[in-house]
Structure formats: C-alpha cells, structure tokens
Amino acid sequence: MRRREWIMSNQQPYPPYPFNQDPDATVHYRTPGGGPTPAGYGQQPGYGQQPGHGQQPGYGQQPYGYAPPQAEGPPTWQGGELGPPIQPPPPPGHRRRRRGGGWVLAVVAAVIVALVGGGGVYAMNLLSGGGTQPEDVLPGDALVYARLDLDPSAAQKLALFSLARKFPATKDSFAGDDPRKAMFEVIGKSGALDKIDYARDVQPWLGDRVGLALRAPAKENGQPEVVLAVQVTDEAAARAGLAKLNKGGDMSGLAFREGYALMAATQQAADGYAAAAPLSANADFAADLEALGEPGVLSFWGDMGRLSKIAASTAGVDRAALGLAENMRFAGALRFDSGYAELSAVTSGMRAVEATEPTRIADLPASTVGAVSISGLGDMLSKQWPELLKTIESAAGDQGGGDIVAMAQQAYGITLPDDAVTLLGKNLTVAVDEKGLDGDLPNVGAVLTTDPAKAQEVVAKLESVVQKSGTGVPQIAKVAADGRLVLASSQDYAARLAQDGTLGDSETFKTAIPDAGSASTALYVDLDKIEKYYLNGLQGDERASLETLKAVGVSGRQSGGTGSFSLRVLFN
Structure with missing residues (x-):
C-alpha cells in the first residue's frame, strides 16, 4: 500500500487530483502473485543501498501535471497492476492483465509515456531501479x-x-x-x-x-x-x-x-x-x-x-x-x-589556483545571446608563469623563452607577464548581444575586472600597434567603471555592459547555470535567440528537433582541492 501523490503542473489547467477523488487516497499495488506487497517493495532507497549515497533532494523531480487517464482500467507494471484508489472487488470472471515476459523498462516506458502524454505522473516511487550495481x-x-x-x-x-x-x-x-x-x-x-x-x-x-x-x-x-x-x-x-x-x-x-x-x-x-x-x-x-x-x-x-x-x-x-x-x-x-x-x-585532490572573484556573467544584459566568464586567470598566469616560461623555452629550442618575451615587448610594447596579468585580471567576461546580430557590426564586448587605469594603458599599447599596421580595425569603445574596464564594438553597448544587467533573472539562465554567483567559470548560449539564423532551409523532423533545443550552459567551481563541473543542454 503506497500513498499516491498527484503533482499539479504549472502548464495544465487541471487540479492536482481528479475532482471526485480524495487526495489522501492510497494507491493499490498488486504483486505478481496477487498477495500483499512485500515491505519496502518499489521504494526508492539511496543509490547502491549506501546511506546518503546518491540522495540529492529535488534532483530530477520537476513538477509534472495531471490529466485524467484516457483508457479504462489501471496500467500494468512489472507483472502486477498499478491501479487507481482502491475500488470494490472485481466481478467474477474478471482477469488481471499480466505481462508475458520481456524487459521491465519497456513496460514501465509504455506506462510512463501514457501518463506523461496525458500530462500526469503518479506512483513515481514504484518505478525505481534498485538492486546491485x-x-x-x-x-x-x-x-x-x-x-x-x-x-x-x-x-x-x-x-x-x-x-x-x-x-x-x-x-x-x-x-x-x-x-x-x-x-x-x-x-x-x-x-x-x-x-x-x-x-x-x-x-x-x-x-x-x-x-x-x-x-x-x-x-x-x-x-x-x-x-x-x-x-x-x-x-x-x-x-x-x-x-x-x-x-x-x-x-x-x-x-x-x-x-x-x-x-x-x-x-x-x-x-x-x-x-x-x-x-x-x-x-x-x-x-x-x-x-x-x-x-x-x-x-x-x-x-x-x-x-x-x-x-x-x-x-x-x-x-x-x-x-x-x-x-x-x-x-x-x-x-x-x-x-x-x-x-x-x-x-x-587537484592542485589549482582558487578564484577569489565569482563570474560576472549573471550581470550581463538580458538581451545577451552568448557569453563566457572566467575568474582567476590573472592570478593563475602570475603563479604559473615560471613553469609556463619553461614550457615556452622547451618548445622554442635554440631560441630561448627569454628572447620570445623580449620580442613580444619590442613588437607590441607590452611587458610579460605583468601586462597580460592586468588584462586577464580577477575576471574576464566576453559577451555577444542579440541586438545588432542582423547588422554589419554585431555588439561584442568584454568586461575586465581589474585595475581600469593600468588596463587602459595596456590596451592603448595594443591599439597603437594595430593602427600602425594599417589593418583598418574599428576603434574599440571603452568605459571605465568601479574596478572594471569595459571594451566593446560600440559605445552604446559598452555603456550597457558597464551597468548591472538582469540576465541572471532569466529562468532559462538560472536552469542552464545553477548558482552562477558561486561559479568560477561559466559559458551560456541562448539558442532560442539565434535559432532563426541556423533554421533557415531546414524542414520536417530535422527542423522540429533543432527547434526543441533551448539553451546550453557550462559552469565550474573550485574550492580548495575539490571542484565541480556541469554541462547542461536545455530543451523547450
């Protein structure tokens, strides 16, 4: 005997349970032999039967809606029957439906598809995959x-x-x-x-x-x-x-x-x-x-x-x-x-430089199409520079790494690693905006969490080299903010990046990058905002499948010797 939970979906107009049924009624489950349900049968213990193992409250348990069953009679499950609240005994001659063999997941799948297709799910705990791993x-x-x-x-x-x-x-x-x-x-x-x-x-x-x-x-x-x-x-x-x-x-x-x-x-x-x-x-x-x-x-x-x-x-x-x-x-x-x-x-157990500044990706404008934000690159380069220089020397062979550093300073006027550390700063966030994608020059920008004055000096050195080269690269728009330097393809976009945006309020963003405020690395792409550019010319199932894609989010965190990584692909 299990208590049934009817979960109401935000997308369905139905109540959380049928109008004529008590929400506290129990679900009647008959075992293959027709006898009483064994203690604990169908329950969902922790993964691997280890205390606390794999128990992640709320994970994967998103609310589903309810829709009244379309077919009469209870759906079958693993040789027994999963029925509605207890009903009067069946009339004489009534035969239970039984599964005649095959694979349990296929049977469960058939039941779930019927339930999900109707908008409702019940008795989820009876579908748990337990046993030896x-x-x-x-x-x-x-x-x-x-x-x-x-x-x-x-x-x-x-x-x-x-x-x-x-x-x-x-x-x-x-x-x-x-x-x-x-x-x-x-x-x-x-x-x-x-x-x-x-x-x-x-x-x-x-x-x-x-x-x-x-x-x-x-x-x-x-x-x-x-x-x-x-x-x-x-x-x-x-x-x-x-x-x-x-x-x-x-x-x-x-x-x-x-x-x-x-x-x-x-x-x-x-x-x-x-x-x-x-x-x-x-x-x-x-x-x-x-x-x-x-x-x-x-x-x-x-x-x-x-x-x-x-x-x-x-x-x-x-x-x-x-x-x-x-x-x-x-x-x-x-x-x-x-x-x-x-x-x-x-x-x-990984030796890594822990970022002291969280990503700023959530502070971007709500119209952001895609962005990447990495914290701690400056500190990492500063601490790893001696090892990196050894690698450069080894790759350069007869031409020493010191010569390469000197050549970079002569050619670009920059000092390594100091100027690179300044540009990378505590956090580097690069973004592309939805506005302007149809134009000749899209809105692209970078937010550098660093010393703005020092960063502008380094940028000026690089701009001078570009201007002397005569490549005709458009001038970079700049906005200095408190502890930040914003570089962008237009002055208007630079001004918008300098302000705190509301991308982090988007439900799509929050699902793609959970707890963005604690992430040291994050990448986000809103596919719904750019699908019109890659759906042109597609038809049928191929187009329908791509239209299902909603967004992509990548996030990483590092704390001491432990870290975590998540790649999520969202669907409409």
Whole structure:
C-alpha cells in the first residue's frame, strides 16, 4: 500500500487530483502473485543501498501535471497492476492483465509515456531501479570505472521519457522497444556479432546494467587489465551466450557474483575478482560518488593520481607535467531532468589556483545571446608563469623563452607577464548581444575586472600597434567603471555592459547555470535567440528537433582541492 501523490503542473489547467477523488487516497499495488506487497517493495532507497549515497533532494523531480487517464482500467507494471484508489472487488470472471515476459523498462516506458502524454505522473516511487550495481562486484583496486544503467532511478526514467517525447525521432520509441536489442543491433553493424541471434542467444539472460573496470598492469610496462561486469538473469544461459559472443576473444575467464557475469583475460583472474573486495567498498570511490549525487544513466570514475604514476613509470612521461593531477580523482555522470540533459563531474585532490572573484556573467544584459566568464586567470598566469616560461623555452629550442618575451615587448610594447596579468585580471567576461546580430557590426564586448587605469594603458599599447599596421580595425569603445574596464564594438553597448544587467533573472539562465554567483567559470548560449539564423532551409523532423533545443550552459567551481563541473543542454 503506497500513498499516491498527484503533482499539479504549472502548464495544465487541471487540479492536482481528479475532482471526485480524495487526495489522501492510497494507491493499490498488486504483486505478481496477487498477495500483499512485500515491505519496502518499489521504494526508492539511496543509490547502491549506501546511506546518503546518491540522495540529492529535488534532483530530477520537476513538477509534472495531471490529466485524467484516457483508457479504462489501471496500467500494468512489472507483472502486477498499478491501479487507481482502491475500488470494490472485481466481478467474477474478471482477469488481471499480466505481462508475458520481456524487459521491465519497456513496460514501465509504455506506462510512463501514457501518463506523461496525458500530462500526469503518479506512483513515481514504484518505478525505481534498485538492486546491485556493477561497482558492487568489480574489484576495489580499479583505476578507472565506467557504468551503463538501462534501469536507472524513477526520476531518471520519468525525465528520459518526458524528454524523448519532445523529439520527433524518439517520441514514439518507448512503446515497448527493448533498448538492449537496439544496442545489440548497433554493435552488430560492425560485424562483431555475426551469427549471433539476439532473441535466441542474448535476450534470455541479459540484464540491464554493465560495468567496466581497468586495473593497473600486472607487470611493468604491461597493459592495464580489463574486467567486465554484465548483469545477467540466468547464469546457465549467460554462460552459453557469452561463450558465443566471446568466441576467439581475449576475455576467456568467466565467474559469477551477485547476479553479474565477471569477464577477465583468464579464469584465474575472473575467480580472483569474484572473491575480491568490491569497488563500492573503496572509501575514495564511495566519497566521490556521494559528492557526485544522482549517478544517472551513465557514470564514470577514475584515480588520476595512480594513473599519472603509472604513466610516468611506463610511458616515460615527465612527472612535472603530471603535477596538477598527481593526487586527483574524478567522478562524473550523464543524467536527465524533465527540461534538460546534464553531464556533471566532480574532482578532488587537484592542485589549482582558487578564484577569489565569482563570474560576472549573471550581470550581463538580458538581451545577451552568448557569453563566457572566467575568474582567476590573472592570478593563475602570475603563479604559473615560471613553469609556463619553461614550457615556452622547451618548445622554442635554440631560441630561448627569454628572447620570445623580449620580442613580444619590442613588437607590441607590452611587458610579460605583468601586462597580460592586468588584462586577464580577477575576471574576464566576453559577451555577444542579440541586438545588432542582423547588422554589419554585431555588439561584442568584454568586461575586465581589474585595475581600469593600468588596463587602459595596456590596451592603448595594443591599439597603437594595430593602427600602425594599417589593418583598418574599428576603434574599440571603452568605459571605465568601479574596478572594471569595459571594451566593446560600440559605445552604446559598452555603456550597457558597464551597468548591472538582469540576465541572471532569466529562468532559462538560472536552469542552464545553477548558482552562477558561486561559479568560477561559466559559458551560456541562448539558442532560442539565434535559432532563426541556423533554421533557415531546414524542414520536417530535422527542423522540429533543432527547434526543441533551448539553451546550453557550462559552469565550474573550485574550492580548495575539490571542484565541480556541469554541462547542461536545455530543451523547450
């Protein structure tokens, strides 16, 4: 027995529940055997069953609207029935609808498409993808790990199905299709799966998750060891099917652990991995994935510190060149929300210069089409200049780096690195405005958070060189503000950039770049504002698909030795 939540959409005129139904009524769920629902069945625990792991309140749970069901009777789900509030017992002879096999996600997809298509979603917690993950069976000393999950959490499923309906090419693709079969067919096009029949050799045993791990080479100068974990539903059928798939291949070792087939180069290695402490028990791995949050459909992790040491010893790579990554680890995920797709990543242990000034991208005019804002470049260049100069000297060969610096001063009248540090300042923001895109000279400008007087002196040196060259470049408009120097293609645009704008108030911007005030790096493109320039000449599904694209946002943050990154593609 589960309590049903009806969530009202801002885009639908319906109330949050049917007029004739109590919002506190319960949802009746019948298990495949017809008996009572087991305790905790269908609930959505933390990812990987680890306390706090992957629990990111609110992530992916955007409000959806409600629309009354169009078809009579409850929709089916995973062999049972998900019905409306408890009704009187069915009349004699009434038969429950049952699923006759196939893949649970395909059935769930059919239900979700029907619900989303009607504008409503309910019983989201019954659609959760739980169970053992590949990191629970792969070896804990892995250097790199990657995972694909075709049975993700409920929030991810709902978001995926909602997004799929926005595109002509995919809006009808979740009506019972098996994504595993689609993947098999894509791989089969390369000829790697000749004489393999999916329905006979693969479908009877293939599960929904697969993971891959790379271990350190067993011998010096050797190749990393590859371990593959494939979720299976029938060990005997999997053994026969994998033997066909791997015929003549390098993964001859096969062992089973907690519902997964572990494949390795030798049987001895596979048996060892099946008994080894799993990656999920690795404290660093667990901490990184907890910081990452929702693992989405695709996730990955790597220990760059250990990888850099192996590279330095086996490939002759200079350890100094790997210094920034000496103790770094990273974790990332591809995940979805009802309005966007996101590639998110976190890092730890990286030596980096922390920006003291946040980006100013949110202060740009509301008419901004695209912008990039980076903080801390000046400080970074100042602190890294000795190492950078060594790199320049090494690349220059016989012509020393000092000569190149002297040549730059003679040719442009600038002093390195001081003048470059001044221009880069605490923050550099470059923007393009919607106004003027149709004209001969678009509105392009830069906002330099630095010492305005010193920056104007450097700009004057560069302008003098340009004027002497006779290239005919238009004069740069300048506006000096408190702690800022604005450079633009027109005086009007420079004046507008010198004032605090309202781009940060846009809901599109806030979704594309969450918490922009704490970001040290940000990039934003409003595709709706420029789509007329790239949609010309397009027709049909191609045009409709591109019209679905709304905006792109990239943001990054660095605090001490930890950092985060987000790339979001928004959809209309």
